[in-house]
Amino acid sequence: MEVPFAFLVGVLFASGLYLMMQRNLLRFVFGLLLLSGAVNVLIFTAGRLSRGVPPIIPEGLAAPAGPVANALPQAVVLTAIVIGFGLIVFTLVLVLRVYERLGTVMTEELGPALVRSPDAREEP
Amino acid sequence: MLSAVLIAFAFALGAPFMKRLAGDRAGWWLALLPAGLTVWYLSYLPSVAAGESIREVTAWVPRLGITLAMRMDGLSLLMALIVAGIGTAIVIYAGGYLKGDPKLPRFYLILLAFMAAMLGVVTSDDLISLFVFWELTSITSYFLVGYKHESAGSRASALQALLVTAGGGLAMLAGFLLIAVITGSTSISALLADPSMLLASPLLPAVIVLIAIGAFTKSAQFPFHFWLPNAMAAPTPVSAYLHSATMVKAGVYLLARLAPVFTGEPVWVWLLTLVGATTVVVAAALALLQRDSKALLAYSTIVALATMVMLIGVGGEFAGGAVVVFLLAHALYKAPLFMVAGSVDHEAGTRDVTALRGLGRVMPITWATALVAGISAAGLPPLFGFIAKEVAYEAFLGAIPWLLLPLVAAGAVLLMVAALVAWRPFVGREVMAPRAVHEAPFAMLVGPAVLALAGLLFGLAPGLLVDGLLVPAAVAVIGAPYTFYLELWHGLTPELGLSALTVALGLLLSWRWIALNAGLRSRFEGSRTGPAGAYQAFADGLVPFAEAFTRRVQPQDLRLHLSIIIGVAVAATGITGLLMGTLVLRVAHPIGYFYEYLVVAVAVAAALAAARASSRLVAIIALGVLGFAIAILFVFFAAPDLAMTQFLVETLIVIIVALVLIRLPRGSLRERGDRTARLVTGVIAVSGGLLVTSLMLTVTLEPLDLRLADFFAAASYPSALGRNIVNVILVDFRAIDTLGEIAVLVVAAVGVYALLRRRASRSEPMGAGPPRATDGEGEGT
Numbered sequence: 001m002e003v004p005f006a007f008l009v010g011v012l013f014a015s016g017l018y019l020m021m022q023r024n025l026l027r028f029v030f031g032l033l034l035l036s037g038a039v040n041v042l043i044f045t046a047g048r049l050s051r052g053v054p055p056i057i058p059e060g061l062a063a064p065a066g067p068v069a070n071a072l073p074q075a076v077v078l079t080a081i082v083i084g085f086g087l088i089v090f091t092l093v094l095v096l097r098v099y100e101r102l103g104t105v106m107t108e109e110l111g112p113a114l115v116r117s118p119d120a121r122e123e124p
Numbered sequence: 125m126l127s128a129v130l131i132a133f134a135f136a137l138g139a140p141f142m143k144r145l146a147g148d149r150a151g152w153w154l155a156l157l158p159a160g161l162t163v164w165y166l167s168y169l170p171s172v173a174a175g176e177s178i179r180e181v182t183a184w185v186p187r188l189g190i191t192l193a194m195r196m197d198g199l200s201l202l203m204a205l206i207v208a209g210i211g212t213a214i215v216i217y218a219g220g221y222l223k224g225d226p227k228l229p230r231f232y233l234i235l236l237a238f239m240a241a242m243l244g245v246v247t248s249d250d251l252i253s254l255f256v257f258w259e260l261t262s263i264t265s266y267f268l269v270g271y272k273h274e275s276a277g278s279r280a281s282a283l284q285a286l287l288v289t290a291g292g293g294l295a296m297l298a299g300f301l302l303i304a305v306i307t308g309s310t311s312i313s314a315l316l317a318d319p320s321m322l323l324a325s326p327l328l329p330a331v332i333v334l335i336a337i338g339a340f341t342k343s344a345q346f347p348f349h350f351w352l353p354n355a356m357a358a359p360t361p362v363s364a365y366l367h368s369a370t371m372v373k374a375g376v377y378l379l380a381r382l383a384p385v386f387t388g389e390p391v392w393v394w395l396l397t398l399v400g401a402t403t404v405v406v407a408a409a410l411a412l413l414q415r416d417s418k419a420l421l422a423y424s425t426i427v428a429l430a431t432m433v434m435l436i437g438v439g440g441e442f443a444g445g446a447v448v449v450f451l452l453a454h455a456l457y458k459a460p461l462f463m464v465a466g467s468v469d470h471e472a473g474t475r476d477v478t479a480l481r482g483l484g485r486v487m488p489i490t491w492a493t494a495l496v497a498g499i500s501a502a503g504l505p506p507l508f509g510f511i512a513k514e515v516a517y518e519a520f521l522g523a524i525p526w527l528l529l530p531l532v533a534a535g536a537v538l539l540m541v542a543a544l545v546a547w548r549p550f551v552g553r554e555v556m557a558p559r560a561v562h563e564a565p566f567a568m569l570v571g572p573a574v575l576a577l578a579g580l581l582f583g584l585a586p587g588l589l590v591d592g593l594l595v596p597a598a599v600a601v602i603g604a605p606y607t608f609y610l611e612l613w614h615g616l617t618p619e620l621g622l623s624a625l626t627v628a629l630g631l632l633l634s635w636r637w638i639a640l641n642a643g644l645r646s647r648f649e650g651s652r653t654g655p656a657g658a659y660q661a662f663a664d665g666l667v668p669f670a671e672a673f674t675r676r677v678q679p680q681d682l683r684l685h686l687s688i689i690i691g692v693a694v695a696a697t698g699i700t701g702l703l704m705g706t707l708v709l710r711v712a713h714p715i716g717y718f719y720e721y722l723v724v725a726v727a728v729a730a731a732l733a734a735a736r737a738s739s740r741l742v743a744i745i746a747l748g749v750l751g752f753a754i755a756i757l758f759v760f761f762a763a764p765d766l767a768m769t770q771f772l773v774e775t776l777i778v779i780i781v782a783l784v785l786i787r788l789p790r791g792s793l794r795e796r797g798d799r800t801a802r803l804v805t806g807v808i809a810v811s812g813g814l815l816v817t818s819l820m821l822t823v824t825l826e827p828l829d830l831r832l833a834d835f836f837a838a839a840s841y842p843s844a845l846g847r848n849i850v851n852v853i854l855v856d857f858r859a860i861d862t863l864g865e866i867a868v869l870v871v872a873a874v875g876v877y878a879l880l881r882r883r884a885s886r887s888e889p890m891g892a893g894p895p896r897a898t899d900g901e902g903e904g905t
Contacts, residue, residue, distance in 0.1 A: 001715065001716040001720060001761075002820070002824040003821065003824075004716060004720075004721065004724050005724070005757075005820070006817045006820035006821050006824065007728075007817055008724050008727055008728055009816055009817065009820055010813040010814060010816050010817030010820075011728045011731050011732065011813060012727075012731050012750075012813075013809075013812050013813045013816045013817075014735075014809045014810050014812060014813025014814075015731040015732060015734060015735035015809070015813075016731075016809075017690055017808065017809040017812045017813070018735050018805055018806060018809035018810075019734070019735055020686055020690070021683055021686055021687045021690065021805040021808065021809065022683065022794075022805065023683055023798075024793055024794075025682075026740070026785075026788060026793060027743075027793055028682070028686075029781075030734055030743055030747060033747055033777070034731060034734060034735075034747070034750070037750065037751065037754055038816075040754070041754060041757070042816070042820060044758070044761075044763065044766070045820060045824065046820070046823055046824070047828070047833075048824070048828055049761045050761065050762050051760065051761060051762060052762060053762050054762045054763065054764050055762070055837065055848070055849040055850055056847055056848050056849065057837075057840060057841050057847040057848075057849065058847075059847070061841075062841045062842055063837060063838050063840075063841065063842075064837055064849075068762070068837060068849070069761070069762035069763065070828075070830070070833045071833055071836050071837065071849040071850050071853060072832050072833050072836060072853065074763050074765060074766055074850045075850050075853035075854050075858065077763075077766055078765055078766055078769055078850060078854060079854070079861065079862065079865050081766070081769050081770055081773055082769065082773065082865060082869065083865055083868055083869070084773075085773045085776065085777065086868055086869045086872035086873070087872065088777060089777075089780055089872065089876060090872045090875050090876055092780060092781065092784045093784070093875075093876045093879050093880060094879065095784070095788075096784050096787055096788065096879075097879050097882075099787075099788055099789070100787075105788065105789065107681050107682040107683040108681045108683065110680075110681075110682070111680040111681065
């Protein structure tokens with residue numbers, strides 16, 4: 001099942017990158033969201049997929065009885081999901097503030113708007 | 125030998141405190157270091173005279189096979205003695221020359237650090253450590269040339285010296301690395317012992333050219349000669365030490381060190397002799413234009429360095445002997461001449477030789493020193509310089525006689541320079557100088573006098589040095605056993621005839637100098653062509669070029685900026701992967717259940733919908749669907765923790781995005797028109813997607829290393845008493861990582877809070893943004 005996942009990640013990457021390269025900052029954030037999801041699936045798949053054997057040790061045993069799913073990428077991805085969440089929220093609020101300050105979310109208008117508004121430039 | 129270098133570095137660090145303790149006498153105390161090192165190096169004389177070469181090896185970067193190997197043979201010992209011995213004179217002299225200068229502590233620090241690095245260069249037995257010491261000398265030279273940092277000219281000269289020598293150093297490093305790749309070793313001893321592998325390599329010419337560029341830049345050979353006269357912006361002790369006696373000889377030293385390997389290779393012979401000959405002619409011609417005593421000496425230094433480069437290129441026994449004799453003779457006369465010029469500048473207030481007359485009456489000891497050193501520099505008997513010139517002529521006569529043409533002409537110019545520095549300012553009935561002149565203080569007399577007298581002593585009794593020092597040094601340059609003797613009087617030889625011719629020409633030049641100099645200056649003064657002009661164009665053009673380039677690839681538009689970064693990254697990775705054949709697009713037959721395909725298909729459709737959506741609502745819904753689809757895939761593939769987290773996070777994100785969207789402008793997400801931009805970004809994005817897919821296909825075909833996963837599965841319960849392996853990894857085995865993750869979240873939360881709070885406290889409408897602030901964002905997992 002790794003092959004369909006490879007194509008899924010490819011599509012996620014392509015859509016994410018495409019959105020990040022558009023003029024609207026909101027679409028940039030959506031692209032970021034897609035990209036962080038894509039990377040999670042990528043790492044998960046790189047550790048190989050297995051069905052129905054979560055990496056959990058049954059009661060009464062000191063180690064899993066048979067082969068279980070690769071726990072390492074799961075731990076890494078778990079961290080990545082949470083960090084990705086923090087990143088997205090921060091970026092969203094940043095975009096919100098940019099809009100409130102400069103009145104636009106179009107990338108090519110940000111520079112000129114900043115020049116027009118020395119007040120906004122001063123803000124740290 | 126390494127300890128000597130390290131002690132010198134440590135001493136350098138302590139030098140500023142010595143200045144504080146000893147005040148104006150600090151120079152005398154600090155001179156104990158080079159004096160002690162001189163004595164210490166002298167203790168190697170007996171074993172070196174016996175033909176031994178002593179090695180010391182300290183591991184440095186063992187995994188890369190880089191060692192701090194040091195080696196002491198005749199050539200290293202000769203150079204080390206020059207560095208430490210002249211260093212003693214210079215440190216004492218500097219104490220008088222820079223007396224009262226508030227920057228003197230720093231000066232001592234850098235000067236002694238330079239000395240330590242220079243000793244490292246001449247005793248290194250490893251190419252990499254030699255390179256490191258080599259660059260250290262360039263850097264210390266930069267600080268010393270730029271000592272008068274208030275002056276823009278001084279700063280520009282320092283930068284020029286650094287860029288030229290460090291640039292050459294990089295070429296040299298490339299040459300060293302080629303040697304390391306070809307022979308598998310960076311040891312100089314190993315290379316000298318068995319160069320056959322290097323000599324058989326087709327890359328040999330490249331190695332020779334790269335190393336020669338390093339040596340030529342350091343030793344100011346054409347077309348890199350221009351930095352040395354400009355480096356005269358440094359205080360005179362620095363010019364005397366770095367830019368005549370030691371650092372500029374590093375290039376000559378390197379060539380001499382490697383000469384046994386390359387001698388006889390056509391590229392080596394022609395490169396060295398032709399560049400040397402060109403340099404001799406160019407520097408001699410430029411010397412005719414000068415009136416500043418230090419500039420005159422700088423050009424004569426270039427001529428001397430070029431002579432040694434030519435001798436090394438010629439190769440063979442006579443030339444090998446001549447190089448080491450010339451090396452020592454030049455150090456012994458040029459350093460005192462510089463110091464004398466500095467004393468005159470210090471006392472009389474100018475270095476313009478046309479503005480000085482009659483100083484011999486008031487500065488008798490300085491004049492005497494100048495005369496002795498000057499006669500040696502002019503190549504007249506009975507000084508050591510005479511012997512050096514004779515043996516050099518002899519070496520050329522026996523090998524490539526026509527090289528003597530430029531040398532005889534340049535010899536005449538050297539005599540003229542000696543006359544202008546050591547004779548003209550001192551003679552005359554009336555004292556002529558910009559201010560009242562006194563004899564220089566004792567500290568500025570003793571060093572140059574001792575060095576000049578050494579030149580006289582070795583001239584009268586050359587046998588003193590030959591067997592103990594010069595023969596072992598020559599053997600190191602030649603690479604084969606050899607012995608020779610030196611005598612002041614050889615009888616009526618062709619060399620003597622050439623010397624007579626040189627002297628006659630030199631006297632003629634000196635006699636007609638004023639008219640010649642004035643005529644040449646009126647014609648050529650201020651012309652900025654040639655290599656110096658090329659450097660200037662490079663230096664002037666670099667910053668504007670960088671600015672224009674940056675404006676182009678980093679425009680003030682996030683979209684273009686990102687497109688360039690992503691495009692370059694995708695293209696570079698993809699093209700490399702395709703060229704190297706590491707990317708495969710083989711597809712193993714997929715095995716899966718139809719419901720798995722169904723969810724994957726939903727995820728793909730959701731991603732595409734999000735990319736194409738023009739309505740914000742559609743985009744949010746698509747993103748939500750995608751997130752939940754991924755969560756379901758995690759469920760299918762045995763990752764319940766991931767699925768749970770993904771559900772939670774996805775829900776939160778959808779809520780937060782919706783909350784933020786309320787405050788953002790309504791209307792279409794998609795821009796109208798601009799089809800080209802859409803097409804370009806589309807192509808970049810699709811290529812990126814394809815690249816990632818093929819990367820994943822490649823990776824999943826490789827066998828998987830399960831050692832870590834097996835370890836965690838086995839250790840999870842016995843070591844951490846946890847049954848959920850993923851959780852145990854997060855909170856036990858990789859707890860620090862998790863702590864970092866929490867810290868990131870806290871920082872993000874603080875950032876969000878700060879952004880929103882600021883908005884609440886200062887609500888002014890800028891544009892169409894509705895200024896309202898109520899909500900705070902929920903954070904946490």
